[in-house]
Structures are given as C-alpha cells and as structure tokens.
Amino acid sequence: MMNPVTSALRFTPVYTPPAPLQIASVRQAASAVADAPATQVTLGQDTRVANAETYSSKGTLGTPVVRLVWENEGAQDKLSTQMFTSAASTNIGARFQGLGASLIEQLAANGGQRVSQSALAVGVNGSTEPGILDLQRANLREHASNSVTLSLTTASGATVNIGLYSGEQGLAVEASVSNGELNDDELKALAAMADGFQKAVDGLNQEKPSLQLGDLLKVDQSLFSGLQMSAKLELASGEQQTFDLRLNGSTRSLSLQGPSGQVQLELDSKGGALLGGKAQREAAIGNYLTQFDAARQRGKGDEQLATLFKDAFSQLNSVDDDSARPARHSSAMNTLSRSLLSGVADFTASISETVKASNPMRREEVDRFDYSVSQSTSKDGKGNSFSLQQEQQSSLKASWHSSLNPLVGLQLSRDNASQNYRYHQVNDETSSSTRASVVNGALTEASSTQQASRSERVRVYQEGVLKSDNTTSASERKSRDQLALITTLLDNDAKSRRQSGISTFEQQMADKSSAWLLQSDPSRI
Structure with missing residues (x-):
C-alpha cells in the first residue's frame, strides 16, 4: 500500500x-x-x-x-x-x-x-x-x-x-x-x-x-x-x-x-450520503489540489510524485460524478444540512518520498518529504433532528539541503570544504472543522473553525562549522458562525428563483467555501 x-x-x-x-x-x-x-x-x-x-x-x-x-x-x-x-x-x-x-x-x-x-x-x-x-x-x-x-x-x-x-x-x-x-x-x-x-x-x-x-x-x-x-x-x-x-x-x-517513494489513497463516499453538487465538489477538489501544491512547494517535494498524487485524487473522486445518490439526498433539508461539508468522499491520503542521507559527514541530516491529508464525517441523531460534523486535517514533515550559492550545486562529502549549505526542517499542521445541527427540521447551528501552524528551522554551515540556527513559526485559528451567511444566501436564492427560476445557493456557497475548507497558510485564514 x-x-x-x-x-x-x-x-x-x-x-x-x-x-x-x-x-x-x-x-x-x-x-x-x-x-x-x-x-x-x-x-x-x-x-x-x-x-x-x-x-x-x-x-x-x-x-x-x-x-x-x-x-x-x-x-x-x-x-x-x-x-x-x-x-x-x-x-x-x-x-x-x-x-x-x-x-x-x-x-x-x-x-x-x-x-x-x-x-x-x-x-x-x-x-x-x-x-x-x-x-x-x-x-x-x-x-x-x-x-x-x-x-x-x-x-x-x-x-x-x-x-x-x-x-x-x-x-x-x-x-x-x-x-x-x-x-x-x-x-x-x-x-x-x-x-x-x-x-x-x-x-x-x-x-x-x-x-x-x-x-x-x-x-x-x-x-x-x-x-x-x-x-x-x-x-x-x-x-x-x-x-x-x-x-x-x-x-x-x-x-x-x-x-523514489509511495502514494496511497483511500476514499469512502458512504453510499453517496456525503456527496454534494457539481459546484460544491469542484470547489472542494480545487482547494485540496491547491493545498497539495502548496505542500510540495514548501517542502521541496518531488514534482513527478506529486503529480501522480494529484491525479490519483482527482481521478478517484471522478467516480462520484455520476454515481447514484441515496433516497431523499436532494431534499431541501438534506441539501441545507450538507452545505458546510466539502461535498466529496471522506478519504485518507499520503505521499512519502524515500528517505535519503545525502550528507556523509552528518548522516542524521536526512532528506525527506512526508505529507498526509484526510477528511472524516460523522452524523449523530436521526429523522428531523441530527447534527453533521466534518474534520479535515493535513500534516507536512520535510527536510532538505540547499547550497549557500544558488549557482553552485551541492557536492557534500567528508571534506569540510564541501560543507557549505543550509539544512531546512519543516513541520506544519493544518485542520478545519464544520458543524451543522438540525432540530425538528430547522437548521439551528452552522459553524466552522480553521487552524494552521507552520514551523521551519534552518541551520547554516560554512566549511562544516555551524554559523546559525534559526526557527521561524506562525499560527492562526479562527472560528466563524456561518448561520447568518447561510440565511442570507437562502434569501438571495429565493429572490433569484422568483425572478429567473434559477437557484444560486450552491454556487454562492461554493464561492464562500474558502472560509471553511482546509487552509495551510496561517496568513490566509
């Protein structure tokens, strides 16, 4: 696997x-x-x-x-x-x-x-x-x-x-x-x-x-x-x-x-119960692919392996494009209660590159890239009173060597003269959580929380001597009540239906989804 x-x-x-x-x-x-x-x-x-x-x-x-x-x-x-x-x-x-x-x-x-x-x-x-x-x-x-x-x-x-x-x-x-x-x-x-x-x-x-x-x-x-x-x-x-x-x-x-490494991916749409409409699904898949690209760039991951990872995610999710949905899946109440979900199947996915010890003088300084991401959804209650909660999370652990002179490639050996480099270590964690509650058929709660933390440690060596050891970090956490937003978009949807017969709710929710989907950059939360 x-x-x-x-x-x-x-x-x-x-x-x-x-x-x-x-x-x-x-x-x-x-x-x-x-x-x-x-x-x-x-x-x-x-x-x-x-x-x-x-x-x-x-x-x-x-x-x-x-x-x-x-x-x-x-x-x-x-x-x-x-x-x-x-x-x-x-x-x-x-x-x-x-x-x-x-x-x-x-x-x-x-x-x-x-x-x-x-x-x-x-x-x-x-x-x-x-x-x-x-x-x-x-x-x-x-x-x-x-x-x-x-x-x-x-x-x-x-x-x-x-x-x-x-x-x-x-x-x-x-x-x-x-x-x-x-x-x-x-x-x-x-x-x-x-x-x-x-x-x-x-x-x-x-x-x-x-x-x-x-x-x-x-x-x-x-x-x-x-x-x-x-x-x-x-x-x-x-x-x-x-x-x-x-x-x-x-x-x-x-x-x-x-x-060079391995890619693993498992998906479960739970009989189609989690699946959203086209706009909702496209927004979620696009956001996940953006997060995958950001992780590869930040951790200096292998581009070809990352491409295979993204293609696997996109193509396996395409199975749900025309798959059957359960009974009552398209009812107004069910659509409303799933509005803060991603609309794609739950999954666990990972990409791991083969660990390399590229510096013979310091074998503990390994080059690695490990990225994992997942989504899980749970439901409590039944009938017209229930709650839905969805958790998304990702983890990036990466390390690599880079030359002090971008015009000169690394040729690390046991000779101190070759030991001129930076050693980077990245450790990032990201999560997002949404919750919707329905009581007697009425939406009573709709909330979301996004959180991201990132850390990078960089050690600089010149001719084998440690010259600096610096760590930079950033984190952000934000919770939002989305009930007012959903109410507003429902009002806009009702107006659009009266005037043109066209529903706008799903597309408007998809356009706003960056406020509750996974986001690995603290500055964008």
Missing part, C-alpha cells in the same frame, strides 16, 4: 538499446545457431551489452538467435498478431502496447470463453517437449518480472480475470471468466472497457508514468460490483515498481510504490 534515488517515481527506466536480438518463430523458417552458455535472452528493457567474446557454433562472432514457441501455433487473430509485434520489441514500455485492449475484446467476442496465448523465447536447440513448455508458460505467468492484471466482479458473482505478463522467458496473456458466465449486457460492457484498460496500462508504462484511469473508472457499477487492477514492473536495476487500484461500491483505493 525502495531504494533511494533522486529521480521521480518511475515504472520504466530510460531505455538504452541492447545489441540487436534476432527473433525467429517456429511458424517461420529461421536460420539457427546452437545455444552458448554465455548467451542471455532478455524480453524487456536491458542495459547489458552482449558479450563480444561469445561465439556461435560456426566459430563466428554474432548476436544470439532465439525462436518464439507459440502456445497456439498458427493463430491469425488480432491478439496473436499484436503479440508477435510486441514480442520482438526491446522496449518494455511498448511490450504491452495494444495487448490489453485486444485481450479484452477477444474475451468478449468469444462469449467469455478462456483466451490464452504466449510466446516463449527458447534457444534454437532448446526443448519443445509439450510438458516442459507447459511448465515454462506457467512459470512465466506466475513469476513474470513485468505484469499487469485486471479483475472484475459482476453483480451476479462471476469474476473476469485479465493478465499480461513478460520477462526473460517471453510474453504471455490470459483472460477467463470463473464462478459463472457473462450475459450479453456484461459482455458488451466488458468490451467497452477495453480502451480504458489499455490507456491505464500505457500510462503506467511511460518513461515518466502517468495515471490515465478516467475511462477505466467509468465501469458500469450496476453490472460490475468490484474492480482491481495491479501492475508490477521491473527496472533494469532490479528494483520493483508497483501499482494497485481497487473499487468496491462506494469505497476505492490506490497505491503506487517505487524507488
């Missing part, structure tokens, strides 16, 4: 082409040379250079030749054709290109009947005995160094499983339906998800990965009750990059983890 590096979170490394790899298929005649013990076949990104002293059986220097042994030899379908092109690629970013969509489309076209295809890379003198090949295929799927899987649960309980796998052994795909069958509507909806799944796969496989989940998240929840997508991608260094996405009714979660 990670070895230190300075780059952003990466699911694929910068590609350095290896020596050309000649690939032949058993479907096509190919000249063959005997395997040599030093020969290595890699289907994936590989920065290793072929051993120049490796000779063929004819005693000549040359690139190794392997052949692809196909699980379903001679298949001429779109999926197999796409796989033949993909298997020949030396770029892992392109290895799964088009395969996810083709696999889902073929499963849907086959009425949900199992689809399986693989291309095993074997030396020209390697065994093609069926039993051995079956074991190799199973091993490839189970221990693939690069894999993407998708699991869907239908409302009737059937499970759709989609898998893409690649590694040094080859390339494989598999799709099946278990615990039931898919009806026509489910097959049609599954086929409609093909492009969305492929976009998500392609985004993760970019050199700078991106989250392109929008179309995938539009899954028809009346047909599919659950979704899980996972990815495991390996860098040339052997480090793993992982991704996990889960949707289950009103709850959803996402995690990203790699050498």
